[in-house]
Amino acid sequence: MSEVGFGVIGVGTWGRLHAEVYASTRGARLQAVCDADEARAVAVAEECGGAAYARYDELLDDPMVQAVSVVLPDFLHAEACLAAIRRGKHVLVEKPLATSEDEALQIVEAARTAGITLMVDFHNRWSPMFCALKAALTVGDIGSPRYAYYRLNDTIYVPTGMLPWAGRSTVAWFLASHCLDTLLWLFDARSAAQGGQGDLPVRLNCVTRSGVLTQERGVSTPDLYLTTVEWRSGLVTLIENCWILPEGEPSVFDLKCDVIGSRGAFHIDGSHHGAARLIGSGAANPDVLVAPRIHGRPTGFAAESIRHFADCIARKAEPMVDGIDGLAVTRLILLMEESAKRGCAVEVGELYAT
Numbered sequence: 016m017s018e019v020g021f022g023v024i025g026v027g028t029w030g031r032l033h034a035e036v037y038a039s040t041r042g043a044r045l046q047a048v049c050d051a052d053e054a055r056a057v058a059v060a061e062e063c064g065g066a067a068y069a070r071y072d073e074l075l076d077d078p079m080v081q082a083v084s085v086v087l088p089d090f091l092h093a094e095a096c097l098a099a100i101r102r103g104k105h106v107l108v109e110k111p112l113a114t115s116e117d118e119a120l121q122i123v124e125a126a127r128t129a130g131i132t133l134m135v136d137f138h139n140r141w142s143p144m145f146c147a148l149k150a151a152l153t154v155g156d157i158g159s160p161r162y163a164y165y166r167l168n169d170t171i172y173v174p175t176g177m178l179p180w181a182g183r184s185t186v187a188w189f190l191a192s193h194c195l196d197t198l199l200w201l202f203d204a205r206s207a208a209q210g211g212q213g214d215l216p217v218r219l220n221c222v223t224r225s226g227v228l229t230q231e232r233g234v235s236t237p238d239l240y241l242t243t244v245e246w247r248s249g250l251v252t253l254i255e256n257c258w259i260l261p262e263g264e265p266s267v268f269d270l271k272c273d274v275i276g277s278r279g280a281f282h283i284d285g286s287h288h289g290a291a292r293l294i295g296s297g298a299a300n301p302d303v304l305v306a307p308r309i310h311g312r313p314t315g316f317a318a319e320s321i322r323h324f325a326d327c328i329a330r331k332a333e334p335m336v337d338g339i340d341g342l343a344v345t346r347l348i349l350l351m352e353e354s355a356k357r358g359c360a361v362e363v364g365e366l367y368a369t
Contacts, residue, residue: 019328020046022080022104024071024095026059028177029109030086032306035313036321037084038063043325049074071095075102082132082328084321085109088180089188093118096133100125105132107324110192111348112341114184119345123338123369132327134334135341137196138320143304144283148274149201157276160202160214163252165194166271170260173267175232182235186258187348191240194254195344196336199366201274202246205340208367218245220360221351227259242351244363265292266300339367 021037023030026048038045049068050056060067068074075083075098082105085095093113099106106126112135113119126133139145151157167190174181178189199205203213221242228234239257246252260269270285286300293299301307306317327334343366354361 018042018044019325020044020077020079020081021325021328022047022049022065022074022077022083023059023086024049024074024083024099025086026050026056027086030084031059032313032317033084033086033107033321034059034063034065036318037325038065039312040322040325042329046080047074047077072098075099075104080104082106082324084136084324088178089184090114090180093122096122097125100129100131100133103129103131105328107134107136107321108341109136110196110341111135111188111345112338113345114188114348116342116346116349119338119342120369123342126338127369132324132334133338134324134327135196135336135338135344136320136324137193137200137336137340137344138317139193139197140200140336141316141319141323142285143316144285145197145201145272148272148281148283151281152201152274156279157274157281158278159248160250160274160276162275163198163201163250164255164271164273165198165252166255166269167191167194168255168257168260168269170262170264170267171227171232171258172262174228174234174236174258177267181228181258185236185240186256187237187240187351189258190256191242191254191348191351192344194256195347196340197272198244198252198254199340199343200336202250204343205367207247208365214246214248214250216244216347216363216366217247218360219243219347219350219354219363221354223355240351240355242354243360244347263297265298339369342369343367 023033037043045065047066049071053069056067085108207213207215223237225237227238238259242254244252266286272283274281291301306315
């Protein structure tokens with residue numbers, strides 16, 4: 016099997032992981048990287064291999080690049096994805112697919128028309144914890160799901176230090192996108208939408224609060240979103256996303272998920288599980304699940320989702336999560352914003368229709 020040349024558009028914290036994965040995956044070759052910070056692109060290219068560019072149109076003009084990862088701020092996804100598709104490049108885009116329904120539809124349609132593979136990097140579908148939950152639901156270990164609580168929060172460092180563009184986004188786009196896709200996957204919403212087994216969201220109510228980030232930190236974005244989703248079966252899910260946890264937390268993120276069924280329950284602690292703990296001048300929970308490096312090689316479920324894309328391109332196979340899944344999540348986040356603005360619940364329409 017010949018190697019496939021991959022490019023990475025945006026090599027900040029998460030884009031660097033994409034570059035490292037391609038550089039260390041059999042059948043893949045890191046052909047090029049680009050970043051608006053050209054020095055950063057050069058540094059990553061020198062370490063991982065490939066050419067370095069400051070503009071992604073230069074990367075896309077490289078005939079040896081057959082597929083790309085788009086790892087840019089969420090509001091820039093659409094332009095880069097469409098440019099890559101026009102040049103015949105397969106696309107893995109970080110979540111969310113796009114921040115408007117129109118842009119998401121454009122990307123999905125452009126990829127379909129061009130015969131391009133399009134994947135959205137919802138990496139929780141590769142998480143050992145959520146895969147174990149999915150298996151338990153599939154065989155009926157906890158009976159019929161009746162209630163689910165999903166918390167995914169970040170410390171205030173993320174919107175004030177890690178993401179210089181946080182004021183042009185929200186914690187809903189950054190974190191709720193993961194939560195929503197995970198729930199849609201766990202409860203087989205896409206299958207249900209096509210007339211098969213599964214469950215579908217029917218009503219959504221969202222509350223937001225602002226003040227800490229806008230007034231105290233000068234970042235124009237809400238502090239938190241609290242979203243209740245009602246499902247066709249009677250299942251109720253509560254999703255909590257906030258960006259103002261204190262920086263003293265032992266992990267930059269806080270993930271908990273509890274699913275209560277008619278005959279049992281399943282509990283996930285994805286951040287404070289205690290598998291590893293570092294005590295020094297402070298306390299920290301080293302990453303052993305998401306993207307740890309083992310003997311210099313990126314591993315963990317966040318790396319596995321990227322390797323899945325590389326494998327699909329090499330084998331000409333369809334990815335486990337595609338642009339239509341991304342479209343569904345974009346539509347739900349827009350409904351969250353609508354509900355919060357109107358101060359009432361909103362009905363959920365067709366999520367997967369194109």
